[in-house]
Amino acid sequence: MRMKKAWMGAATLAGALFAGAASAAPPTAEMLSNACAGCHGTKGGSAGLTMPSLAGQSKEAIIDAMKKFKSGERAATVMGRLAKGYTDAEIVAMGEYFSKQKLHATNQMLDKAKVAKGASLQEANCSRCHLEDGKEGKDETPAMASQWLPYLQMQMEMYLSGKRKMPEKMEEKVKPMSKEDLDALLHFYASVK
Numbered sequence: 001m002r003m004k005k006a007w008m009g010a011a012t013l014a015g016a017l018f019a020g021a022a023s024a025a026p027p028t029a030e031m032l033s034n035a036c037a038g039c040h041g042t043k044g045g046s047a048g049l050t051m052p053s054l055a056g057q058s059k060e061a062i063i064d065a066m067k068k069f070k071s072g073e074r075a076a077t078v079m080g081r082l083a084k085g086y087t088d089a090e091i092v093a094m095g096e097y098f099s100k101q102k103l104h105a106t107n108q109m110l111d112k113a114k115v116a117k118g119a120s121l122q123e124a125n126c127s128r129c130h131l132e133d134g135k136e137g138k139d140e141t142p143a144m145a146s147q148w149l150p151y152l153q154m155q156m157e158m159y160l161s162g163k164r165k166m167p168e169k170m171e172e173k174v175k176p177m178s179k180e181d182l183d184a185l186l187h188f189y190a191s192v193k
């Protein structure tokens with residue numbers, strides 16, 4: 001319940017900031033990005049388990065995600081509606097802003113055995129696109145290092161159920177893997193600092 005209220009509050013705030021900015025001088029990237037802080041944290045460092053951090057995310061990954069939210073191609077709880085409020089230029093500006101922030105390091109309670117198992121699986125299966133232990137990503141591949149585990153688990157569920165479309169080459173790797181191995185991989189990425 002509290003979570004839901006906070007979301008609604010943040011969405012209203014985002015709307016208010018946006019409406020206010022539209023009548024004055026064009027908003028700076030930082031002003032635009034302040035509207036995201038209610039959910040994604042100050043400067044994109046998320047404090048909420050199901051909210052992804054944007055800090056240190058690549059510009060390409062943010063732009064790609066926002067475009068997919070906007071068109072409805074990527075399933076979302078709140079971002080679909082929110083993304084529609086921004087022009088392509090504003091999305092690029094915010095992508096630049098968040099990509100310049102330091103990757104948000106988190107301290108999560110993680111199962112050490114799963115982290116170790118994930119570490120042994122990542123190179124052969126995921127490292128082609130999720131580079132540098134998930135600190136970076138090829139092209140529009142998002143960084144996953146230190147991302148909140150519940151967020152990553154939710155997204156993996158969405159991929160596996162077909163709600164979120166996996167890139168073809170990722171699907172080739174993911175489909176043959178067991179749920180346990182996939183969960184170990186997510187533990188590994190969440191542990192990386």
Ligand code: HEC
Nearest residue numbers: 007010011014035036039052062065076077078079094142
């Ligand atoms: C009301 C809360 C809320 C606000 C405000 C919000 N977001 Fe989000 N964002 C989410 C949630 C929740 C997700 C996960 C997808 C979903 O379910 O909508 C997400 C996902 C994302 C992602 C995908 C991250 C990834 O790792 O794939 C990007 C990019 C993003 N948001 C950008 C933004 C930007 C830019 C703003 C400000 C203009 C913003 N968000 C404002 C809640 C919010």
Ligand code: HEC
Nearest residue numbers: 125126128129140141142152155156167169170173174185
């Ligand atoms: C061929 C490149 C490629 C490979 C291999 C790959 N991925 Fe991905 N991954 C991507 C791209 C691109 C995205 C974002 C695509 C989208 O819009 O859904 C992504 C997104 C994700 C996400 C969602 C992250 C977020 O912030 O929303 C998870 C979780 C994930 N991958 C896990 C894995 C795991 C685990 C493996 C190894 C078994 C893997 N991926 C292999 C390219 C790849």
